[in-house]
Amino acid sequence: QLQLQESGPGLVKPSETLSLSCTVSGGSISNSRYFWGWIRQPPGKGLEWMGSMSYSGSAYYNPSLKSRVTISVDTSKNQFSLKLSSVTAADTAVYSCATTPRGYWYFDLWGRGTLVTVSS
Amino acid sequence: QSALTQPPSVSGSPGQSVTISCTGTSRDVGSYNRVSWYQQPPGTAPKLMIYEVSNRPSGVPDRFSGSKSGNTASLTISGLQAEDEADYYCSSYTSSSTYVVFGGGTKLTVL
Numbered sequence: 001q002l003q004l005q006e007s008g009p010g011l012v013k014p015s016e017t018l019s020l021s022c023t024v025s026g027g028s029i030s031n032s033r034y035f036w037g038w039i040r041q042p043p044g045k046g047l048e049w050m051g052s053m054s055y056s057g058s059a060y061y062n063p064s065l066k067s068r069v070t071i072s073v074d075t076s077k078n079q080f081s082l083k084l085s086s087v088t089a090a091d092t093a094v095y096s097c098a099t100t101p102r103g104y105w106y107f108d109l110w111g112r113g114t115l116v117t118v119s120s
Numbered sequence: 121q122s123a124l125t126q127p128p129s130v131s132g133s134p135g136q137s138v139t140i141s142c143t144g145t146s147r148d149v150g151s152y153n154r155v156s157w158y159q160q161p162p163g164t165a166p167k168l169m170i171y172e173v174s175n176r177p178s179g180v181p182d183r184f185s186g187s188k189s190g191n192t193a194s195l196t197i198s199g200l201q202a203e204d205e206a207d208y209y210c211s212s213y214t215s216s217s218t219y220v221v222f223g224g225g226t227k228l229t230v231l
Contacts (some may be wrong), residue, residue, distance in 0.1 A: 034121070046122050046209065046222055046223065046225050047158075047209055047222040047225075048168070048222065049219070049220040049221075049222070060219055062218055062219070062220075063187075063217045063218060064218065083160075096165060096166075101169045102152070104154075104171070104172070105154045105211075105212075105213035105219065105220055106154070106156035106168060106171040106211065107156070107158070107166070107168060107211075108168050108171070108177065109168075110165040110166055110167070111165060112164075112165045113165055118137075
């Protein structure tokens with residue numbers, strides 16, 4: 001049973017880079033059936049897809065964030081990561097990793113999410 | 121403002137049926153059968169309930185059903201149960217550069 005678990009700092013200073021990892025258990029991140037992605041939810045607000053990547057490097061990003069977002073896959077650690085640069089208070093949100101079956105655009109498995117607060 | 125429009129709240133009594141609408145445009149809901157629905161009880165991660173408009177993942181009760189007409193998709197929950205109380209989000213593929221858009225969410229209250 002595939003499971004996802006986010007990890008990373010819960011507090012990031014403005015203008016710095018937010019970095020999170022998602023550990024995949026119960027399966028291999030090299031599974032070509034999936035894209036590995038990130039979705040965030042600011043407190044009290046709705047969901048926002050940030051981007052998704054396959055293990056081979058094909059990536060799709062939300063253009064509203066594209067210049068600041070990087071998703072990468074580390075097959076040796078069975079993890080994928082999110083980097084969001086130049087953060088502001090508006091980037092305070094619960095960040096969740098999620099899987100998307102290749103060729104589709106829904107998210108069939110989610111991590112529990114981790115709250116990241118941007119504050120000095 | 122979310123790309124897809126959902127009612128902020130709906131409610132129903134146990135045993136009743138409720139329908140949550142999700143209105144988009146011809147660039148998303150109206151042109152693609154790529155609508156999905158997610159259930160999010162308070163403090164938990166979203167759970168996929170419906171994909172590709174009307175398909176249920178394994179383990180999702182058949183009380184949950186999805187449909188689409190024109191630019192509006194709908195999630196219907198029949199035989200409402202207390203455990204169904206949650207926020208529900210719709211999502212769709214879009215031909216715009218954003219690829220995926222979400223609705224603003226609907227809070228379902230079981231009276």
